[in-house]
Amino acid sequence: DTSLAEVNSFSPSMPISPSSMINQYKFEDESELRDLFITVDDPESHITAIETFITYRVVTKTSRSEFDSSEYEVRRRYQDFLWLKSKLEEAHPTLIIPPLPEKFIMKGMVERFNDEFIETRRKALHKFLNRIADHPTLTFNEDFKIFLTAQAWELSSHKKQGPGLLSRMGQTVRAVASSVRGGVKNRPEMFTEMNDYMETFSQKINVLDKIAHRIYKEEREYCNEMKEYGPIHTLWSASEEDIADSLKGVASCIDKCCKATEKRMAGLSENLLPILHEYVLYSEILMGVLKRRDQIQGELDSRIDALANKKTEKDLFSEEIGKLEDKVECANNALKADWDRWKQNMQYDMRSTFANVAESNLRYYEECLATWESFLASQRVDLHVEEDSEDRP
Amino acid sequence: MEDCLAKKMEITVSEAEKRTGRNAMNMQETYTAYLIETRAIESQGEGQCAPMDSLWRRYSEFELLRNYLSVTYPHIVVPPLPEKRADFVWHKLSADNMDPDFVERRRIGLENFLLRVASHPVLCQDKIFYSFLTQEGGWKEMVNETGFQLKADSRLKALNATFRVKNPDKRFTELKHYSDELQSVISHLLRVRARVADRLYGVYKVHGNYGRVFSEWSAIEKEMGDGLQSAGHHMDVYAASIDDILEEEEHYADQLKEYLFYAEALRAVCRKHELMQYDLEMAAQDLTSKKQQCEELATGTVKTFSLKGMTSKLFGQETPEQREAKIKVLEEQIQEGEEQLKSKNLEGRDFVKSAWADIERFKEQKNHDLKEALISYAVMQISMCKKGIQVWTNAKECFSKM
Numbered sequence: 001d002t003s004l005a006e007v008n009s010f011s012p013s014m015p016i017s018p019s020s021m022i023n024q025y026k027f028e029d030e031s032e033l034r035d036l037f038i039t040v041d042d043p044e045s046h047i048t049a050i051e052t053f054i055t056y057r058v059v060t061k062t063s064r065s066e067f068d069s070s071e072y073e074v075r076r077r078y079q080d081f082l083w084l085k086s087k088l089e090e091a092h093p094t095l096i097i098p099p100l101p102e103k104f105i106m107k108g109m110v111e112r113f114n115d116e117f118i119e120t121r122r123k124a125l126h127k128f129l130n131r132i133a134d135h136p137t138l139t140f141n142e143d144f145k146i147f148l149t150a151q152a153w154e155l156s157s158h159k160k161q162g163p164g165l166l167s168r169m170g171q172t173v174r175a176v177a178s179s180v181r182g183g184v185k186n187r188p189e190m191f192t193e194m195n196d197y198m199e200t201f202s203q204k205i206n207v208l209d210k211i212a213h214r215i216y217k218e219e220r221e222y223c224n225e226m227k228e229y230g231p232i233h234t235l236w237s238a239s240e241e242d243i244a245d246s247l248k249g250v251a252s253c254i255d256k257c258c259k260a261t262e263k264r265m266a267g268l269s270e271n272l273l274p275i276l277h278e279y280v281l282y283s284e285i286l287m288g289v290l291k292r293r294d295q296i297q298g299e300l301d302s303r304i305d306a307l308a309n310k311k312t313e314k315d316l317f318s319e320e321i322g323k324l325e326d327k328v329e330c331a332n333n334a335l336k337a338d339w340d341r342w343k344q345n346m347q348y349d350m351r352s353t354f355a356n357v358a359e360s361n362l363r364y365y366e367e368c369l370a371t372w373e374s375f376l377a378s379q380r381v382d383l384h385v386e387e388d389s390e391d392r393p
Numbered sequence: 394m395e396d397c398l399a400k401k402m403e404i405t406v407s408e409a410e411k412r413t414g415r416n417a418m419n420m421q422e423t424y425t426a427y428l429i430e431t432r433a434i435e436s437q438g439e440g441q442c443a444p445m446d447s448l449w450r451r452y453s454e455f456e457l458l459r460n461y462l463s464v465t466y467p468h469i470v471v472p473p474l475p476e477k478r479a480d481f482v483w484h485k486l487s488a489d490n491m492d493p494d495f496v497e498r499r500r501i502g503l504e505n506f507l508l509r510v511a512s513h514p515v516l517c518q519d520k521i522f523y524s525f526l527t528q529e530g531g532w533k534e535m536v537n538e539t540g541f542q543l544k545a546d547s548r549l550k551a552l553n554a555t556f557r558v559k560n561p562d563k564r565f566t567e568l569k570h571y572s573d574e575l576q577s578v579i580s581h582l583l584r585v586r587a588r589v590a591d592r593l594y595g596v597y598k599v600h601g602n603y604g605r606v607f608s609e610w611s612a613i614e615k616e617m618g619d620g621l622q623s624a625g626h627h628m629d630v631y632a633a634s635i636d637d638i639l640e641e642e643e644h645y646a647d648q649l650k651e652y653l654f655y656a657e658a659l660r661a662v663c664r665k666h667e668l669m670q671y672d673l674e675m676a677a678q679d680l681t682s683k684k685q686q687c688e689e690l691a692t693g694t695v696k697t698f699s700l701k702g703m704t705s706k707l708f709g710q711e712t713p714e715q716r717e718a719k720i721k722v723l724e725e726q727i728q729e730g731e732e733q734l735k736s737k738n739l740e741g742r743d744f745v746k747s748a749w750a751d752i753e754r755f756k757e758q759k760n761h762d763l764k765e766a767l768i769s770y771a772v773m774q775i776s777m778c779k780k781g782i783q784v785w786t787n788a789k790e791c792f793s794k795m
Contacts, residue, residue, distance in 0.1 A: 197613055204610040211602045218599055222592035229585045236578040239571055242760040246767045253771070347617055351795040354624070358789035362782060369778035376771045379764070 036133045037061040038148065040126035043118050044075070053077050056122055058129065060148045066140075072149045078103075080147065081125055083159055087143040088132070093292040094335040095138065096342050098131035099281030100124070123274065136341075137334070186301055187294065188332065194339060195290055202283035209276040216268050223261045230254035249375045260367040267360035275353045279346065286342070289335060296331045300324040398517035399508055403432045404526065406504035409496045410449075425496055426451050427503055431526050448529040452477070455503060457536055458525050462516060463658075464541045467665040468748035469516060470755040472509035473654030475502025481580075481646065483587040483594070483639075494640075498647055505651070515751070551664045554671035562745055565666045568752065572659040579653040583646060590639050601632030620795030627788040634784070638777050645773065648766040652759060659755070662748050669744055673737045680730040687723040690716055 042057040055075040062070060081100055088097045101124035129148075132138045146158055230251045237247035303324055307317050408428040416422045426449040433443040455474055463471045479495050489495065507526070510516045521539065524532050607625030611618040 200613045201610070204606055207606050208603075208610075211599060211606065214599050214602075215596065218592060218595040222589070222596055225585060225589045225592050229582075229589050232578060232582045232585060236582070239574045239578070240760075243763050243767070246764050250767055250770065253774070257774075347795065350617065351620075351792060354792040354795070355789055358785045358792055361785040362789065365778045365781035365785065369775060369782065372771045372774045372778065376768065376775065379768050379771070 035063045036139065038126075038129045038133055040122055040129060043122055053079075054118060056125060058148065066145065067149065069149075074149065074151065074155075076147070076155075078121070078125075080155065081128065084143060084147045085128075088138060088141060091141060091143070092137065092334065093296065094289055094331040094338070095135070096282075096285060096289055096338045097138070098128050098135075099278055099285055100128055102281075120274070124278070127278070137338075186297060190336070191290060191293060191332075194286075198283060198286050198290065202280075202287065205276065205279045205283055209273075209280050212268065212272050212276050216265060216273065219261060219265050219268070223258055223265065226254055226258040226261065230258065246379060249378060253371045253375050256371045257368045260364050260371075264360055264364040267356070271356050271360070272353055275349055279349070282342075282346075289338075293331050293335050297328050300328050397512050397514055398523070399511035401434055402511065402526075403430075403434055404504070404507050404511055405430045406500050406507065407447075409500045411491070412451075423491070424451050424453075425491070425499075427500060429507070429526060446527060448527070450525070452499075452503075454525070454533070455506065457533065458522065459506075460545075461521055461536050461539065461541050462510070462519065463661060464545045465519070465521075465539075466515060468662060468744050469513070469751050470655065470658045470662055471516070472506055472513070473651060473658055474506055475499050475647070476650060476654070481583040481587050481650070483590040494643075498643065501644075502647060502651075514754075546665070546668055551668055554668040555664065558667045558671040559674055561667055561670050564749065565663045565745075568659060569663040572656040572663065575659075576653060576656040579649055579656070583649060583653070586642075586646060590642060594635055594639060597632050597635035599632075600628050604629035604632070617795045620791050620793075624788050624791035624795075627784050627791060631781075631784045631788075634780050638773070638780075641773055642770075645766060645770050648762070648769075652763060655755075655759065659752070662752070666744065666748065669737075669741050673734070673741050676730065676734050676737055680727065680734055683723055683727050683730060687720060687727060690720050690723070 037060070039059045040056050041059070043054050044057075045052060045054050055077045058072075058074050058076050060067075060072040062072075085097055085100050088095075101121045132141075132144055138144060146155065150158060233247045233251035233254070237244040237251070240247060300321070303317075303321060307321070406427050407430050410426050410428070411423060412426045413421060413423050428447055428449055430445050430447040432445045435443060452474075459471060459474055462469075475498070478490060479492075510522055516522060521532075521536055524535060528535075604625040607621045607628065611621035611625070614621060
């Protein structure tokens with residue numbers, strides 16, 4: 001389904017193509033226990049004196065007992081999604097929080113609210129929420145529940161609670177201070193490997209993203225030229241008699257191949273390009289997660305260093321150290337588990353996405369083949385008819 | 394019908410060689426020489442083949458031959474030469490005359506030209522053509538001795554005729570329009586085809602980048618590594634396949650180009666007809682005016698304004714003897730003119746008849762050749778699709794194993 005939801009429309013369109021649904025509900029061991037279904041659709045623009053913004057409808061269906069109702073419908077704007085993401089990062093610093101679509105696109109966008117941009121964003125937001133729902137830990141996060149269920153005024157009052165700006169800043173300062181020191185020197189081998197992996201992965205995925213965009217662009221240019229190429233044959237056929245049919249046949253084949261190219265391009269833009277983009281974002285997220293783990297470790301290390309210089313009162317601090325050690329161990333375990341899960345999903349995503357690309361190309365070539373073969377058959381029939389009629393006296 | 398030369402003699406342009414020499418201005422130049430090989434075809438088929446004869450010719454000699462044929466047989470649609478300079482090139486193809494691919498395609502084009510002439514019922518019997526194929530030295534002099542350059546019509550004269558002719562044969566007018574349309578549509582087609590080729594090249598080659606990146610990525614993956622690596626290999630194969638595909642397509646483009654240039658040959662025949670027709674109309678007009686002059690002198694009535702008439706009115710009538718002399722001269726001229734007009738008429742009719750016969754022959758050849766060309770284009774597309782299916786089937790398998 002490639003229809004774009006119209007801004008200001010009240011019609012709930014089916015936003016999800018079957019294949020992307022399958023992409024989301026792919027974790028076999030998790031989906032059989034699926035009890036939370038979320039859709040994001042129906043973008044609507046709101047114009048106030050100060051600003052213009054888009055809200056999306058978020059519909060939740062659930063059988064979980066923690067939820068008061070089995071169905072919820074709320075409207076959320078991009079800001080709200082940003083808030084949710086930051087709350088999740090705060091609560092679970094070493095878990096891999098799924099990527100959000102970017103605030104704005106750098107190049108090529110003239111208008112922030114054109115249909116294509118809104119539709120791409122909507123799909124990404126839909127994926128974001130569903131990925132959280134699928135995550136064994138994040139799915140039970142309290143802020144996530146509030147996001148899905150609270151009415152607009154409830155949400156904004158809830159947002160105002162929580163640690164104030166100053167305390168949040170203090171946290172950041174402490175985190176930066178400890179990260180400067182390290183976490184790196186006592187870093188377990190496993191996390192160094194992860195770091196190295198992510199550096200290379202990040203590089204490669206960025207290049208792949210560029211390659212995919214380039215292919216899309218070349219295919220579009222090819223398609224445009226083909227659109228001019230076909231009709232010339234039709235024009236020519238107007239001044240011919242004997243070969244007019246052959247020329248018109250070629251024109252029709254070129255036209256059909258052109259349409260097949262457009263289908264192939266649509267496959268790229270719906271399938272490969274969004275996935276590659278997500279993993280570009282994921283690579284940034286993962287680098288961030290690894291840093292935060294290092295920071296937590298850094299806190300522990302710097303405390304231990306500080307205590308090493310004090311000879312007395314070690315017992316007083318052993319509790320503090322113990323807590324920090326627990327924190328580090330938790331963070332490490334959480335990250336390790338999430339990392340394994342992420343790698344598995346990444347493997348699945350890459351496998352199915354690229355297999356889809358191959359399938360799309362196969363269909364393209366098969367369609368073109370059929371077109372030209374049927375043209376050829378029609379021509380050969382003509383030739384045989386001509387030869388037969390020549391043989392007769 | 395006598396068998397054309399092509400049936401009696403095997404003709405090939407088998408090699409091309411770079412040469413250096415001195416040109417007319419004694420400056421050093423580089424050019425390409427082409428080896429023409431001929432061999433008589435034995436009708437029996439058993440026994441030994443006749444010995445192969447060969448000689449070298451350069452492009453300018455081919456041009457000279459063609460000019461000679463065009464002037465000597467103006468009623469024939471003379472086969473065109475392959476292009477002098479590479480035109481309608483897409484970016485990867487060289488526009489350089491010395492480029493080996495261009496030289497190779499030109500070699501094929503020249504061979505095709507010779508075969509076309511040798512299979513033409515009229516042209517194949519020409520002695521100069523035969524000597525071109527068989528006599529290495531002194532051929533140029535032989536051609537020039539025919540004095541064909543003198544028979545050539547000036548471009549200006551032809552242009553003049555095109556605009557002033559009053560009653561050209563309608564069929565030639567239609568043919569002229571057709572050849573204009575053919576020229577315009579084929580050039581347009583070739584231009585866009587070159588752009589399509591460019592874009593197709595781009596699509597295929599960018600996929601080659603996948604190969605490199607997949608290979609680098611596979612180095613950090615344990616389970617995905619093999620699948621990535623082998624998929625990358627298939628992407629390389631895919632990217633490389635476009636070179637052969639487009640090279641084959643170049644031959645198709647050459648087939649179209651031949652008919653682009655044939656359109657010009659058609660125009661030349663139409664131009665010749667216009668010229669002859671204009672000549673005829675002028676001769677008829679001249680005859681009519683002379684007859685009128687004669688009548689006026691004889692009867693003394695001035696029907697038309699003439700300077701002579703006015704001056705004689707101003708400066709006095711001429712004597713009866715003078716008038717008689719004039720009438721006699723005019724009567725001679727009129728008789729000459731009538732004979733000339735008769736022969737021109739005959740010439741014109743003969744020209745139209747034989748030209749039209751060749752045009753019909755050409756039309757059939759064109760329809761056959763172009764249909765074949767379109768079919769071969771379809772065959773090429775089919776082959777390209779099959780290659781694509783194979784590569785992407787393999788790639789899909791590799792991806793599924795990731």
